[in-house]
Amino acid sequence: MIRSILVALDDTPGAQRARDLAIAVARRTGAALTAAAVLDNPHAMDAHEAVPPGASAFKERRDAARAKRMAAEAEAAFAACTAAAGDTPFTPLRLADAPEPALIAAGAAHDVIVIGRDSTLGLEQNPDGLAPVIEALLHDGARPLVVVPPGEAPVSGKVLVGYDGSVPAMRALQLFALLGLAGEMQVRVLSVAEERAEAQRLAEVAAAYLRTHAFEAEAVGVEGSHPVDALLAEATAMPAGLLVMGSYEHSGLRTFFTGSATRRLLHAAPCPVFVAH
Helix, strand or coil, rough: CCCCCEEECCCHHHHHHHHHHHHHHHHHHHCEEEEEEEECCCHHHCCCCCCCCCCCHHHHHEEEEEEHHHHHHHHHHHHHHHHHHCCCCCCCEECCCCCHHHHHHHCCCCCCCEECCCCCCCHHHHHHHCCHHHHHHHHHHCCEEEECCCCCCCCCCCEEECCCCCCHHHHHHHHHHHHCCCCCCEEEEEEEECCHHHHHHHHHHHHHHHHCCCCCEEEEEECCCCCHHHHHHHHHHCCCEEEECCCCCCHHHHHHHHHHHHHHHHCCCCEEEEECC
């Protein structure tokens, strides 16, 4: 069962929804909640930046203004979290390092990291709507993520699990089951293979495993070669309240998570996505 949650705060819509989801899970499970704001001092005060002669005073004033603004944004995010949490306790955490190393280090002390899909996290930019820190957390972090899109959450008591029988997919399935994130939600396992019989077999294996953990799990096998399309269509049709990611490439989850297919899924998923490497 989940014991600790780390949620990354900022003022983007996805981050606000991630905060509310983390609070709801902490309230339901009794897990300890940590809310982190990234101050990103290395970028706010770049010691390696080339400074023209006579411009050092300007740089000092600019860096001080950046640091002050980011500290104010962090305090505003904590205040909003306090208002949203009500009587649910949380620990505020101010991370001075850049987003990637700060969240990787902080995440090691928690069971799961919850982050908005569009989170900016200090001075970090995400012009395509997918926070660059997500890839770093998947590659180098030790904990699974819940990536939360902006917008209203689907009203659903269902979870969709994408499963292909690979070792990374088995690990993701196990973590999802052991953490107990689904609560009382019904689970549908979707597998895609060139032959429907093989897809159904894979789905049944995963569903049977979930049933040993007291989940109500349904197995669905789909014939095809485009698992991302199948997952997105099924998540929308259910609708799913949570999508659990496995791996769909023989080269392994690391390659899968750097590919265009996964970026498209994370961009288009209508619900939060649980991902683990």
